[in-house]
Amino acid sequence: MKTIYEVLAGWGALRYYWRRVWEQPQTLIGWAIYRWLVRGMKKDRRLPPGIARGSYDGALICEVSWRWGGVSFGEYIYVKRLVIASTQTVMHEYGHTRQSRMLGPLYLPLVGLPSVLRRLWAMKVVRPLDRERWYYSGYPERWADRLSGVMR
Numbered sequence: 001m002k003t004i005y006e007v008l009a010g011w012g013a014l015r016y017y018w019r020r021v022w023e024q025p026q027t028l029i030g031w032a033i034y035r036w037l038v039r040g041m042k043k044d045r046r047l048p049p050g051i052a053r054g055s056y057d058g059a060l061i062c063e064v065s066w067r068w069g070g071v072s073f074g075e076y077i078y079v080k081r082l083v084i085a086s087t088q089t090v091m092h093e094y095g096h097t098r099q100s101r102m103l104g105p106l107y108l109p110l111v112g113l114p115s116v117l118r119r120l121w122a123m124k125v126v127r128p129l130d131r132e133r134w135y136y137s138g139y140p141e142r143w144a145d146r147l148s149g150v151m152r
């Protein structure tokens, strides 16, 4: 007979594989970016463009050198190097991880797309001083903040 720990471990493994199926579109993108970053690191050892810094509740947190503050694809969270110390940014991205777990295949159309469009709108239309406040006060950013307990 199985112990309670073995049963729970079995459920954990099932959840792990289920998430790979349920969140496949964004997980594949996140994984492809990770592979690309690792390849870049192997080519140029002086300037590693990305590195995994740790994990939080099953999400892999990677530090990257691009301009955007943060972006999440399934279990992969990418945050800008300079803001790696900002817990708020990492937690906000973890909010997107939770959205991905809830929405599965609908994450990219319902969260990813509006997020990108609102970011572009903020850059083109919203006054620089109001950009951050405007961006994080609407859907789906406020929801991600709420899911991860970020207070702005």
Ligand SMILES: [Zn+2]
Pocket: 092, 093, 096, 115, 141, 144
């Ligand atoms: Zn966001």
